[in-house]
Amino acid sequence: MKYAASLIISFICLSAFSQEREVDYVNPFIGTSNYGATHPGAMAPRGMASVSPFNVAGNLTLNPLEKDSQWLSNPYVHENSFITGFSHVNLSGVGCPDLGVILSMPTTGALEVDHLNYGSTYTNERAEAGYYGVKLEKYNVEVNATASERVGVTSYKFPAGQANILLNLGLGLTNEQGGMLKIVAKNEVEGMRTVGSFCYNNPESAYPVYFVARLSHSSENYGIWKDPQKYKGTESQWMGYNGKIRFKEGFRQEVIGDSIGAYFSFDLEKETTIEMKIGISYVSIENARENLEKETAGQGFNSIHKRTREKWQNKLSKIEVKGGSKDDKTVFYTALYHTQIHPSILNDVNGEFPKLNGRKTGKTDEVRYSVFSLWDTYRNYHQLMSLVYPDEQLAMVNSMLEMYKENNWLPKWELNSTETFTMVGDPAAVVLADTYLRGLRDFDIELAYEAMIKGATHTEENPLRPGLNEYMKNGFLSVESEVGGMVSTTLEYNIADYAISRLADKLDRKKDAERFKDRSISYRNLFDEGTGLLRPKRRNNDWFVPFDPEAGANFTENVGFIEGNAYQYVFMVPHDIPGMIELQGGAEDFVAQLDYIFDNQHYDMANEPDFGYPFLYNYVVGAEWKTQERVDELLNEFYKNSPDGLPGNDDTGTMSAWAVFSMMGIYPIIPAEPVYTFVSPQFEEVIIHLDEDYYDSEQLIIQANNAGQKHFIDSIFVNDQLWDGYFIKQSELIEANKIIFHLEN
């Protein structure tokens, strides 16, 4: 009897404590290898602050992927093994180094401020959504990290003896230099660090990130170090200190320099845990302090960690999945997690943020988002946000419109209120149109339309569409235009023009709709029947020679194309696939060309231009099974529960959004066309909890009544009605309570 009761209690306890929730399936190490460029750091959803281990500096033996010896865009890579601190502002899934600054580091023993000397190997590394932990072997110090939206929180468990907490402003991932530090109390230091020139571009806009760092314990032995530039002139003969690090013990005013840091030392009688909170702001030190206090005052590590974890759970449980392996779920929820990192919150708790174009302080009542990698995200990311997080998508759209007001142009690749102007095309127009056409209309559509038309028609010093005159005149950018990737760029302009056309149609601006629809298919000028590919042309309409369709893969340079080759761009006309089928000579040749690309390894899962390819078989009746097969293969090959579990750079969540959609069985195949195409789901059931503020239905249920290894679609039922074809409109999807896939081998 006693025994039985105990068993029952155990069972209850087990079910209470062991039932896994969505948040438990996040593995932040996914993407930290294979150039995924994610970091495993602790952060809140869309947090301004994050605490990432920093293991890309120094020691080339322990850190073979060293930041200064190559192009490296992440603060952490799984291959490396030498930590030199914990950076408190970080980008995730971007292709260029920036941020990765405000590095804290615990050490023990005599003060050492050269990261080459104070760095440590580590063990017992673990990460969850909102948490990262590690043990530094050199010091026997346990590090735990969590974060609220604007505050990075670390705790350091030190053994007895001298303990030091360093805050290094010299080291960083960004290529910008220069920081300022001021110790304002025995447990507090404030300052700023210059960051910017993302992608080695627009250095004029390099900008400050501000912070206030506060410790749980006061130090009696604190100060600043500075490693000045070595002076080489006549006077160096009198400078006995030339080239030596200076220690400014107890110094209480501002210190500035390219290589400076603050230290707080402690003489610990016994093992002691010291916590450190670093509030971040892009406006001012005062705001960083207010962020710190409003978000974390009176709260210790554990309560902040718990609250952040619940925020993640709340976000991730917007989609419930059933069935599938633990790895499948981990891949899925980590992908969803990766879509909740960027765009990030830019405004402080008081609503202030730096405006574009000069960085005057602006103020907002909603969220000001930043980090818009739109060339990536217009393809599927914002469609996912519109479906699952419509409030966020609308705030993003409003942020983009505010940027237009501030900068007179829509954003292209906006980063912390700088326009980096990287990549090509006019992607914001697509996002604005797509959002509106999917039914999210709580934004100033007239302003949006004005901005889109300006970007598409203003030929004077247009930073979004270089070469616009020629494009409007001839329908394509020629080699002589000197616009990088003239074929790629022509296609991007076509896609944007299509978006404008669709929106104009919706807004009953028929003339614009016609005009931009015409413009949207001008790519056809570049179709070469001989190769079945799109090719660069001269201005006089001659083909540019030589032409090597394989050139340009793997980011090598290639006339006509950006980040890709002719194979990877030929089908990047999502708005005109019927037209492309015709160009290819009909459905059969179309499928053959697609097959050729896949079968000869010309398909690149690691970059965006050919993201839509595997779904294109759905345009050919009878070939849909190939979409199902290709997607299944791609998911299996490239998306894994391991550090190399992303195909390549996550591109601020775009790579992950591909997996989220694909695994659910729907994909937004045409940007700015409110439609999805079907593919076999990876789970028995997916429940998307729709936001009732925006959608009439509470939820969308996608069931695969025969999921598992049986991945071919036999039939699809929408609300118990057999569905005809492999496409479904946004409105139909939203209205459908349940979509059932009948799968078979």
Place this chain on the structure above:
Amino acid sequence: MKYAASLIISFICLSAFSQEREVDYVNPFIGTSNYGATHPGAMAPRGMASVSPFNVAGNLTLNPLEKDSQWLSNPYVHENSFITGFSHVNLSGVGCPDLGVILSMPTTGALEVDHLNYGSTYTNERAEAGYYGVKLEKYNVEVNATASERVGVTSYKFPAGQANILLNLGLGLTNEQGGMLKIVAKNEVEGMRTVGSFCYNNPESAYPVYFVARLSHSSENYGIWKDPQKYKGTESQWMGYNGKIRFKEGFRQEVIGDSIGAYFSFDLEKETTIEMKIGISYVSIENARENLEKETAGQGFNSIHKRTREKWQNKLSKIEVKGGSKDDKTVFYTALYHTQIHPSILNDVNGEFPKLNGRKTGKTDEVRYSVFSLWDTYRNYHQLMSLVYPDEQLAMVNSMLEMYKENNWLPKWELNSTETFTMVGDPAAVVLADTYLRGLRDFDIELAYEAMIKGATHTEENPLRPGLNEYMKNGFLSVESEVGGMVSTTLEYNIADYAISRLADKLDRKKDAERFKDRSISYRNLFDEGTGLLRPKRRNNDWFVPFDPEAGANFTENVGFIEGNAYQYVFMVPHDIPGMIELQGGAEDFVAQLDYIFDNQHYDMANEPDFGYPFLYNYVVGAEWKTQERVDELLNEFYKNSPDGLPGNDDTGTMSAWAVFSMMGIYPIIPAEPVYTFVSPQFEEVIIHLDEDYYDSEQLIIQANNAGQKHFIDSIFVNDQLWDGYFIKQSELIEANKIIFHLEN
């Protein structure tokens, strides 16, 4: 009748407007050549801010005395002819480069930010107390400068066309680097600049000077420039901007760097005068702004200039002189002017200042003084202040005591709340004792005494008196002590010990008085009868060989001596001249040795150790005429109304104080002994207006009833009584209403 009336009016006008006042005799160009190290800039008495032309950078042809090609300690030298701006914080009469930063510069035409290119030759240069003006030939721009205590004020008269006002934080006299700038309005920029490591010493204490610069006109075209360090690593291949200046147009957040500046450009339709005010603070930007507003809000250039000029007149008219040539008066009042530059005001208008030892913010109700070159000033400068400006002298003493409280040691060479620890000895003790013994007692004498005793007896890590153990044991510092200039330093310790002895005696601490009196004559151990000089010794009491009494002149290195040789130090025992006369073998040999030194050019008017020499003949009855002759010759040879009109470095007014006293006919011959010795005055009448808060007499009148070329003293009458001898006590001097010198050829 009409004609006569007109004549009368003219006469009245002439006398009303042409009567020269004391302030009119200041020539700020005196000391700007011959390494006088003064600057001709505009400033208020003891001002924190000053506006000096900066002509020591760039172009070696136009500026042969270039700051980076040699040891140069002033922002301006008369020999040069290429101005690269106007620096807003400057030191005057110091031997090492520091400050000389926050440079404004007006230019015209296209923006150019490299000082090598934007610098200009100049003409029509003029300077007065509180005013400097010049015309920049390259731009045809008239520059006028004045200042209040904490605000530098410039006005720029631009021709029509594009005008630019630059604020360059890269350029500077200091060897420190690093500044911060933030444009906060179309006519306002705030920031800070790092300065320090004065005399290439104590770089750990390098510190910020803050400022707010405000223009009378708003600019529509403003920004920041930054010239970053050129990057040399792998990444430089991707940095197209590497090594190029960045222009951050309209940028409104902080920019930091070693070479940065702000510009405000104007498109002027007609000739326009734009004024710029730069408020300074050593505490914060907020305080700099408050200083600017409290001191100059609502006032234009002319009213600030007028008020500052009146402040100078008020200061300088504390001493009235009659007779003498215009050049004599100019030399005299410029010397007095030079004694009113340092020590300078360090506190802001709200009383805040940075404390020593960490730069926490302190607050005071009186004035916190800074820039104490005490090795220089203890000899005559503070005696002049005690006599003529006793309120200032007391505030200086109180500042020194506050420094003791902050830093646990009295200051040695304090500069803007850093202890530079340059030069040798324990000079603060002398100043404290001297002030008290001269009757100024409104300070905490117990604290002062404690501080003096600590400096004189504390043998552990004593920064004031290295080698103290050996000195206390053997009475001198040996070659083995490794203390620089062991003979010089022994003498300095003796002089400080004498001061302590005299103060102890006054405070009725007889035991201390005896003990320190004994210590004060220990230099006698170093007297070498063979040469009649003081010589370095080994610890075992052997003379150190070789010994070259001429080595060490002109700042060359010399074992045993600092900034001088054995000739220049042998009589630096002002407190024990009778003892020295005995050592020399009696009065005759003493005079012979003095004569030998003067006649063989071993006397150095350009440095402090032998400052008292010409007055020493007064110790030998019958030889006093030699004092009169020597002083007369020295004044004639070294003090002139011309840029090279100082013997050498003004040493923060010490060189000038020598002239002020000498020209008045009195000299404070023994530091810490309230006594003066007499010499022929250079004026028919000198009236010192005594401060009635401190002295019973309203004034002291010194008349030379036969002044002019007749410079030998026949007799001296004090209050109509024939005076016996050539010495007078401080109390007797103060009580004397009138001292009359009868002079003859």
